Structure formats: structure tokens, C-alpha cells
Amino acid sequence: MTTTTATTIHTARPIAPAALAELRVTDDAGRPTTAFTDGEGGAPLRCCLRRATPGERLALVSYAPLRRRAAATGTDPGAYDEQGPVFVHADPCAGPDPDDGTLPFPGAHRTVRRYSADGRILGGRLVGDPSPEAFARAFREAFDDPAVAFVHVRAVEYGCYLYEVVAETTRGH
Template sequence: MGYEIRAIDAQVVKELLEGDDAGRPPRVSTEREGAPLRCCLTRAGAGERVALLSYAPLRRWAAERGVDPGAYDEQGPIFVHAGDCPGAGSDGWPAGHESHRMLRAYATDGHILGGRYLAAGEDPDTALREVFEDPETAVVHVRAIEFGCFHFEVRRG
């Protein structure tokens, strides 16, 4: 079973830098090091300019499909490059995102189906195959355990 790991699209990042999904301007700062960037799925290096902003991943996914995510439409904090970004580099599980994660599954109508904990060091391919074994699963959001933040999206391939 194939799947596609997706960073936030460059055009969406550009829109968010003009005004985030909460209607606020981003907070731009110079990174000391380590912020997980959702635009390229890497970690910021020392001295890089990053933007902290609010993002509603399910809202955008649901809008593409013409469905209403209802109460599952949430927004939360993410980091992106504040300027030019090289974009995501590979199709595999992104380096720098190996710590504990939650895989949150959604149906084609935008409603949540459930979640699966992914322990640090556990094979993400196996975990994703398990989540996508449910034929109702249309998209999976990978989230941080510590803060619940959205990291990236995984779609059926």
C-alpha cells in the first residue's frame, strides 16, 4: 500500500505568511536551532529566520474535497521558513521527525476515525500501513505528542 508524505505547499506557506489561519500576522524570529519546519520537513538551523503561525490543516484538506470538517476543524501553531524554502526533499519519513508522534486518521467526510501512537524509533511505514488498512482512512495527520501540533500530512498514494 502506497502513501504520500506532504509538507505544507509553498503557495499555502506564502498565503500564511501574509496572514495565518487565525487571521493574525506571523511571529518572525531568528532561530537558535531545532524548530521543526512544516514547509520542508526539516529542522531550522541556527540563525535561520522562521515564522510561527497558526495553521488549520484539516480545513484546507476538506476545502479541496468540498466537505465540512465540522468540529474537527482546528488550528494550531506551526513553524515555517520566513522566506525562501527549498521544499521537502524526499518521499520517505522526514529526518528530524523521529520522536514520539500521534497518527490521527480522518475519513473522506473530514471526521476523525481514530489515532495510533508512534513511538520514537518505531518503523513509521508499518504504523502507516496499519492506519491505512482501514478503507475509510483518507488522510493521516502526523502530530507531536508533547504539544499536539500538526507536523505533516500523509495521503493514500
């Protein structure tokens, strides 16, 4: 007899490579992208979900994640069409380390904002505890609602978009 079990993994996603290619030319506010050399390091990079190191070439761009999602799905983001600043590498990078497994940008307070498949806000939760367990609980709580298709993790101190999380189910025997 074979027993099948399902495991849900909450996967943090960087900005998609196609979007990054566009953002490295013109940002979502229509401005040309300007690269700079980061002298201090520490900027949260949304292309590879790690902090920048001193000397890396970066760009600070305006990013509209819900507008881009709506365009891909043929929907209208409506009033939720917000855009905000994000740091990315000025040139293509390898993306996140697939073996890293740690939560990107731990630390200060974060919000976990829930969205429906058509990009409507369904609620949110403040996560004040930076532990992986606290985020796992917040993600489980969000995805326990079948109407939640994805969540955005945002920094409270600036309100910036950090990354998107989706639930992926794996099957085992």
C-alpha cells in the same frame, strides 16, 4: 507473460506551497505573520519537513489543516476545525529534499491520527518506537481501512501537527 505488482508508498507531505504563501502574510487565526531569526535552531519546519538551523528566518503561525482541506473540497470541517502552531520559513524555500527518503522529525512519541476523505477522525495510534519500521506499520494499519483517506502525524509532547501522510500506489512489471 507480464506480472504486475503494486507497491504502496506512504508519502509525508509538507504544507502546500499555496497555503504557505498565504500563511506567510496572515495565519489561519487571522493574525499578521511576523518573521524572526532563529538563534538556536531545531524548530520542525512544516514547509520543508526538516529542522531549522541557527540563523534562519522563521515564522510561527497558526495553521488549520482540516479547514484548508475542507475549503478545497467544498466540505465543512465541523468540530474538527482545529488550528495550532507550526514553524515555517519566513520566505519561500525549496521544500523537502525529494531524495531524502527519511521520516521527518523522528524521535519522541507521535500519534498517527486517521481521517476520512471528508476530514472526520476515524481513530488513531500512538507510536512510541521512533523507528521507520514502527511508522511503516502504523501507516499500513491505517490505510488497510478503506475509509482512511489520509493521516496526520502529531507530536505528543505539544499536540502539534507535524505533517500529513497519504498512500500512493505505484505499479511495476
